[in-house]
Amino acid sequence: MQRLHTRSAEAPLEKTERMIPDVVDPRVEALVHELIGRVADKWTMLILETLEEKGELRFTQLSRDIGTISQKMLTQTLRQMERDGLIKRTVHAVVPPKVEYRLTDLGKSLGAAFCGVWIWAEANLAEVHEARNAFEQAAKA
Amino acid sequence: MQRLHTRSAEAPLEKTERMIPDVVDPRVEALVHELIGRVADKWTMLILETLEEKGELRFTQLSRDIGTISQKMLTQTLRQMERDGLIKRTVHAVVPPKVEYRLTDLGKSLGAAFCGVWIWAEANLAEVHEARNAFEQAAKA
DNA sequence: ATTTATACGCACCAAAAGGAGAGTATCAGA
DNA sequence: TCTGATACTCTCCTTTTGGTGCGTATAAAT
Numbered sequence: 370m371q372r373l374h375t376r377s378a379e380a381p382l383e384k385t386e387r388m389i390p391d392v393v394d395p396r397v398e399a400l401v402h403e404l405i406g407r408v409a410d411k412w413t414m415l416i417l418e419t420l421e422e423k424g425e426l427r428f429t430q431l432s433r434d435i436g437t438i439s440q441k442m443l444t445q446t447l448r449q450m451e452r453d454g455l456i457k458r459t460v461h462a463v464v465p466p467k468v469e470y471r472l473t474d475l476g477k478s479l480g481a482a483f484c485g486v487w488i489w490a491e492a493n494l495a496e497v498h499e500a501r502n503a504f505e506q507a508a509k510a
Numbered sequence: 511m512q513r514l515h516t517r518s519a520e521a522p523l524e525k526t527e528r529m530i531p532d533v534v535d536p537r538v539e540a541l542v543h544e545l546i547g548r549v550a551d552k553w554t555m556l557i558l559e560t561l562e563e564k565g566e567l568r569f570t571q572l573s574r575d576i577g578t579i580s581q582k583m584l585t586q587t588l589r590q591m592e593r594d595g596l597i598k599r600t601v602h603a604v605v606p607p608k609v610e611y612r613l614t615d616l617g618k619s620l621g622a623a624f625c626g627v628w629i630w631a632e633a634n635l636a637e638v639h640e641a642r643n644a645f646e647q648a649a650k651a
Numbered sequence: 652a653t654t655t656a657t658a659c660g661c662a663c664c665a666a667a668a669g670g671a672g673a674g675t676a677t678c679a680g681a
Numbered sequence: 682t683c684t685g686a687t688a689c690t691c692t693c694c695t696t697t698t699g700g701t702g703c704g705t706a707t708a709a710a711t
Contacts, residue, residue, distance in 0.1 A: 404631045404638060409550040415543070428688055439670055444689065454641025464677045465687035475637055482630035486550065489623035490542045496616055497545060500595025569658055580700055585659065605707045606657035
């Protein structure tokens with residue numbers, strides 16, 4: 370994986386880099402890990418998916434659509450996503466309050482990136498379950 | 511996202527499904543969520559990356575390569591990945607013990623699926639940091 | 652005889668994640 | 682006047698996650 374994405378996402382190689390082995394700057398690596406840890410989170414992924422599917426949504430609509438999320442986690446995750454530039458939060462100064470959330474372009478691009486993982490999960494559900502059964506059987510024997 | 515992956519990973523549409531809106535069976539959705547939650551985990555992703563890069567590795571080699579993982583988490587995550595069919599664990603009956611880990615085809619395919627996310631993270635590091643700074647500024651004002 | 656290396660399992664503890672429920676401001680409608 | 686709706690925040694509590702240190706079998710090396 371290292372090899373695959375290192376080249377593709379970086380600026381083109383410069384001459385001075387020629388002899389340097391395929392190792393990423395550890396600081397960059399740390400940042401990437403932090404970012405992935407942040408973003409590859411259950412709630413973030415569900416919100417991302419819901420907003421991608423439904424477009425612009427209000428707080429309680431999101432809550433209902435996701436169904437399994439608590440208010441606390443929803444607020445928390447939305448704030449974090451807003452902070453990271455993944456969603457835009459629009460407050461309408463009315464009463465009762467009205468707040469709408471929608472994906473930014475950055476958010477949409479992340480959704481697209483995760484698409485491969487969703488596809489993988491759907492395509493390999495059965496295989497994983499077979500593996501689990503096989504593992505249980507082997508454990509008994 | 512729903513729309514994108516629903517069609518691509520499922521069996522071709524049958525006639526009786528024509529009028530059914532683009533909604534996934536909630537049980538399947540729950541399974542997919544569980545599986546993604548399982549697999550989109552920090553340690554799993556790091557082990558996946560390391561094994562993809564280095565091929566077959568022993569326990570302590572993995573531990574050293576990842577650097578920040580505790581023995582407990584390494585064992586735990588490796589077991590889980592083995593259970594899910596992502597890695598193959600080979601025990602050599604020698605003393606001191608020798609155990610080698612390598613990715614299965616399923617594991618490799620997951621690595622490939624995550625590739626998009628790694629690329630996204632690398633490509634958008636700067637943008638996320640700008641967004642964070644902007645958010646802080648806005649919070650102060 | 653003692654140390655070393657390997658790949659763990661186990662017990663204990665700290666930190667983080669997450670859920671439940673109550674509280675808040677405000678206005679519209681019954 | 683009382684209720685309801687909205688989008689939260691705050692506190693308290695439980696669950697999960699993760700780290701640390703210790704123990705173990707065994708043969709080779711010192």
